[in-house]
Amino acid sequence: MTAYIIDTNADTDRLPLDGDRETAAAxxxxxxxxxxxxxxxxxxxxxxxxxxxxxxxxxxxxxxxxTED
Incomplete structure (x- = not known):
């Protein structure tokens, strides 16, 4: 199961929460x-x-x- 973050204020792609700072920063x-x-x-x-x-x-x-899926 993978966790994701979603910006509820905008229609954007999900960010996989895998601990990668570079991906999160981008x-x-x-x-x-x-x-x-x-x-x-x-x-x-x-x-x-x-x-x-x-x-x-x-x-x-x-x-x-x-969220998780």
């Missing part, structure tokens, strides 16, 4: 561009890679849903 940079949100984007990237309970809450509170 996905978040494409879906959340701009220098004004750089700190938030970095926090979300870190959360997607670590995926602890607190990380899941941070992602959910910013409009991201974690």
């Amino acid at each position: 996905w978040f940079e494409a879906n959340l561009p701009g220098d004004e949100v750089e700190e938030l984007r970095e926090a979300l990237i870190t959360a997607a890679v670590r995926l602890t309970g607190e990380d899941r809450e941070l992602l959910a509170s910013n409009g991201y849903k974690i």
